[in-house]
Amino acid sequence: MKLLLLILTSFIFCFFFLLHGLNLYRTRRLPPGPLGFPIIGSLLELGPKPHESLAKLAHKHGPFMTIKLGTITSVIASTPDAAKDVLQRNDGACSGRTMPDVATALDHPEAGILWMPPDETWRAIRKALNIYLTNPKKLHSNMAIRHNVVQGALDFLRESARKRSVVDVGKLVFSVSLNQMSNTFISQNVINYNDSNSVERFKMAMDTVKKTHGKFNITDMFPLLKPFDPQNLRRQMKMAHHLFDDVVEVALRERRKHRELKMQRYGDMLDSLLDYSQENKDKFSLIHVKSLIVDSFLAGADTSPRTTSWAMTEMLFNPDVYSRVRKEVSEVVGEDGKVHEAKILDLPYLHAVIKETMRLHPPIPLLAPHKTMKEVKLGDFIIPTNTQILVNAWAVARDPNYWENPSVFMPGRFLGNKVDYKGQHFQFIPFGSGRRMCPGTPLAHRMVSLMVASFVYHFDWNLHHKVDMDGNLDLSTQFIATPIHCLNSCR
Ligand code: HEM
Structure with missing residues (x-):
């Protein structure tokens, strides 16, 4: 019985892992990023100081990086030039917002x-x-x-x-x-x-x-x-x-x-x-x-x-x-x-x-999370409509290419x-x-x-x-x- 359970669990895990991989493949025009776990994505990697964890991940994956958190796909901009791409060169396309679930607790969140x-x-x-x-x-x-x-x-x-x-x-x-x-x-x-x-x-x-x-x-x-x-x-x-x-x-x-x-x-x-x-x-x-x-x-x-x-x-x-x-x-x-x-x-x-x-x-x-309002090119990547964009203001302000002893x-x-x-x-x-x-x-x-x-x-x-x-x-x-x-x- 135990063996059967083990086989079943491994099978389910492999199935989701495959789906997860396929999903990333389909969206390959997005920037690279950590693969994360099936279903939860990189949730466990964020820790108590997400801006610091994301900055560390960006060292490995680059100025633009894709992070999956459950069903949300976010693109993170982590260098001054990447931030400029989002907030200046593509300001119009990247100035949308998503209302988070907590905001719906308010009487008139839409206001x-x-x-x-x-x-x-x-x-x-x-x-x-x-x-x-x-x-x-x-x-x-x-x-x-x-x-x-x-x-x-x-x-x-x-x-x-x-x-x-x-x-x-x-x-x-x-x-x-x-x-x-x-x-x-x-x-x-x-x-x-x-x-x-x-x-x-x-x-x-x-x-x-x-x-x-x-x-x-x-x-x-x-x-x-x-x-x-x-x-x-x-x-x-x-x-x-x-x-x-x-x-x-x-x-x-x-x-x-x-x-x-x-x-x-x-x-x-x-x-x-x-x-x-x-x-x-x-x-x-x-x-x-x-x-x-x-x-x-x-x-x-x-x-x-x-x-x-x-x-x-x-x-x-x-x-x-x-x-x-x-x-x-x-x-x-x-x-x-x-x-x-x-x-x-x-x-x-x-x-x-x-x-x-x-x-x-x-x-x-x-910053506050931004959202793409139409398909947009950031760096060498094509970001689909409705993608959450986070700009790591903490990381850019400590970028050693711009700041001595950051x-x-x-x-x-x-x-x-x-x-x-x-x-x-x-x-x-x-x-x-x-x-x-x-x-x-x-x-x-x-x-x-x-x-x-x-x-x-x-x-x-x-x-x-x-x-x-x-x-x-x-x-x-x-x-x-x-x-x-x-x-x-x-x-
Ligand atoms: C040291 C003080 C402050 C800091 C560091 C700060 C920082 C920020 C940041 C980072 C954002 C989000 C920008 C983005 O999404 O790209 C923001 C938005 C905003 N801040 Fe401040 N803020 C400060 C003080 C204030 C004050 C005094 C007000 C009073 C009116 C204010 C009103 C707002 C509003 C209304 C927004 C939303 C803007 C929008 O979404 O269009 N902030 N702030």
Whole structure:
């Protein structure tokens, strides 16, 4: 009986292996890649840091590589030139998206900008973000909001320093960033720094959203499993999202009443988006208004704080860098003893530090998955319509052909050259490039610069526990630091 079972199992295995091989043969115009196992493909090879595992596989298989994960075929671009092929030379053909299964847990997943195809509505939303959030005039007029939220954090840190208490910097910068987004969009603080419950609830919800998006979900690879949600990701996503949804829902309801009564306008993003929705009823509804606000909260309150925490961490391991940033910032601090955004925007060394941080720790190492909208030639390969394309932004930023000592933190490498993250230098694309490039880039640049400059100028810091400097997808921004003393009587 045992022998029979063994023969049967071997037969089934060989059958699937043959099918698997045939399947790859049929799609031979795709780039090469690991053969993987029948049915599951290369799932087991990804490990906890997929961007690193994929980078290793790319050394063997080349700049373009095909990976099978269950029923999904993905093409991975792993060098600057391959990234340019996807995001610039074939930007139009490669700018589609697939909605992942976790997103279907939301009330109106189709209204989320991240998963939309590049259609009329998507264009209207990107236009709204540009007009009302990130054009230089708007950024300038919203500067006071950023100063206020950062000042709130400095007050909190000063009080902690006075008491010699430990501060969880990850949570603090998360709260500052979320409040900055919520004040910009709906004119209110979502989080009170002194109320650890509210910080905890929102931080946990944010981490859940990030984790559920970041994980490779078995239901995306095997759609037949969708009804079962075996990793419980959809349910977790729904619960976490609701916390943000509710805040925005209430603000939207109250604001509409406020407007019906023709009361004085707040003049914030919500007012602008409601006007915009009235002017563009056919493509930008109230559902889009709500989705856009929640999406922006989630996008801005995860990535910017993570970058800030990494910059602080790297500097604590490199005290010379820290002193140099402090000196540079000190030279432009106003007579009021405060760090002003307008004065720090062009500080070369501060920006070199932020760029170097993002080079080593891009918050979204594989960008958001792209999808081909028609058959397209990438390198020497023909990629069929509807193929998922991943761009390994982590790998390109460590490509030894472009970067000397790629794993070493050396901000000086960005001095005296024009390499930046605006999407034109494909060896450095933490915000992506092309039409799907992050629309929040100029805002993130200002917010991260202000947080880092203020924290460095006003305090000395000590790391409180060990940090995983390699980072991984699950890394939360929580390292704990203690402001050991305030300089110049706590500026
Ligand atoms: C350090 C901060 C940030 C980083 C590193 C970052 C990075 C990214 C990346 C890599 C993508 C995907 C690009 C692609 O698919 O090729 C993206 C998309 C996006 N980001 Fe950001 N982001 C940051 C901050 C922000 C902020 C502050 C906002 C606020 C509005 C924002 C809003 C968005 C949106 C709406 C998308 C989706 C765009 C689309 O699919 O068309 N991001 N971001």
